[in-house]
Amino acid sequence: MSALPWHRDALTRLLADRARLPHALLIHGAPGIGKVEFARAMAAGVLCESARAGLACGQCPSCHWFSQGNHPDFREIVPEAAAEDDEEAEGEAVRPEKAKSVVIKVDQVRAVADFVSLTTHRAGFRVLLLHPADALHPNAANALLKTLEEPPPHTLILLVTSYPARLLPTIRSRCRLLALGTPETRDALAWLREQSVDEAETALAAAGGAPLLARELAQPEEAELRRRVVAELSKPSGADTLSFAAAIDRPRVERFVYWLQTWVSDLLLVRMSGAPRHHVGSASVLAARAKSADMEALFELDRELAEARRLAAHPLNPRLVAEHLLMAYNRATLGAKP
Ligand SMILES: [Zn+2]
Numbered sequence: 001m002s003a004l005p006w007h008r009d010a011l012t013r014l015l016a017d018r019a020r021l022p023h024a025l026l027i028h029g030a031p032g033i034g035k036v037e038f039a040r041a042m043a044a045g046v047l048c049e050s051a052r053a054g055l056a057c058g059q060c061p062s063c064h065w066f067s068q069g070n071h072p073d074f075r076e077i078v079p080e081a082a083a084e085d086d087e088e089a090e091g092e093a094v095r096p097e098k099a100k101s102v103v104i105k106v107d108q109v110r111a112v113a114d115f116v117s118l119t120t121h122r123a124g125f126r127v128l129l130l131h132p133a134d135a136l137h138p139n140a141a142n143a144l145l146k147t148l149e150e151p152p153p154h155t156l157i158l159l160v161t162s163y164p165a166r167l168l169p170t171i172r173s174r175c176r177l178l179a180l181g182t183p184e185t186r187d188a189l190a191w192l193r194e195q196s197v198d199e200a201e202t203a204l205a206a207a208g209g210a211p212l213l214a215r216e217l218a219q220p221e222e223a224e225l226r227r228r229v230v231a232e233l234s235k236p237s238g239a240d241t242l243s244f245a246a247a248i249d250r251p252r253v254e255r256f257v258y259w260l261q262t263w264v265s266d267l268l269l270v271r272m273s274g275a276p277r278h279h280v281g282s283a284s285v286l287a288a289r290a291k292s293a294d295m296e297a298l299f300e301l302d303r304e305l306a307e308a309r310r311l312a313a314h315p316l317n318p319r320l321v322a323e324h325l326l327m328a329y330n331r332a333t334l335g336a337k338p
Pocket residue numbers: 048049050051056057058059060061062063
């Protein structure tokens with residue numbers, strides 16, 4: 001598990017003195033900057049038997065197990081839905097919407113209680129990684145609280161979230177907070193090119209500077225959705241609300257909301273200072289749409305989109321959500337109509 005280039009210095013500083021590591025660390029920052037990768041690299045570094053400047057050597061037995069995903073002193077907890085998504089990334093078969101859990105359940109936290117209280121296999125640290133921490137069900141959070149209150153020695157608990165404010169204050173207050181920032185553009189672009197991402201600048205801008213999100217957005221299917229959403233939002237006559245929303249299903253709604261949010265935020269930017277941040281290739285269209293827009297309504301929509309993004313992981317009805325947001329977009333950009 002090698003660290004992302006822009007995380008190496010922070011990891012080295014953090015792991016310089018293992019004896020002074022906190023027992024719990026809450027890692028937070030914008031989506032798509034590699035927080036989980038940071039946490040995994042930190043876990044690998046802590047468990048490594050011959051770490052160099054805090055970083056995992058990649059050669060020792062511990063590093064070998066870690067890279068195989070079966071280190072006995074490491075556990076990673078995610079919501080069931082996320083675990084299934086990983087398994088089913090290939091070959092998207094049509095399957096009934098069964099109740100996949102998007103929360104981390106209390107049973108999952110209880111199941112690692114033994115892991116945390118036993119002696120370690122390798123007579124070193126044991127590391128528990130939990131993400132996204134904002135997905136902790138309140139009961140699960142309470143179960144975790146007990147471990148956080150009386151941490152066993154040589155235990156490191158890593159919580160990762162893009163939304164620290166959504167965690168119970170009792171959880172937050174028992175962790176040391178670590179804010180990860182967006183990497184320097186130069187570092188991010190170098191990494192994206194190394195990953196063979198086409199049009200790295202455009203992808204990075206679209207992702208608001210977050211490299212892992214940029215790589216995801218550059219995938220052909222993602223790029224196609226973006227193209228369609230942007231084409232729809234660019235129409236001088238407004239978006240075709242009903243027919244466009246009909247194509248927004250559950251897997252796409254979260255991204256749809258992301259594109260609409262970044263577009264609206266760019267409209268506001270263009271009106272105020274002239275240059276878009278995310279949709280840099282659409283500057284002239286944005287300028288045209290922004291000219292007729294009702295600023296008050298745009299600000300209102302921007303707030304609504306922030307809320308919609310929070311709920312997008314499990315919206316009641318993706319099509320209705322999309323329809324409602326597109327109607328609000330049309331009202332905000334086509335001028336005041338009753
Ligand atoms: Zn090692």
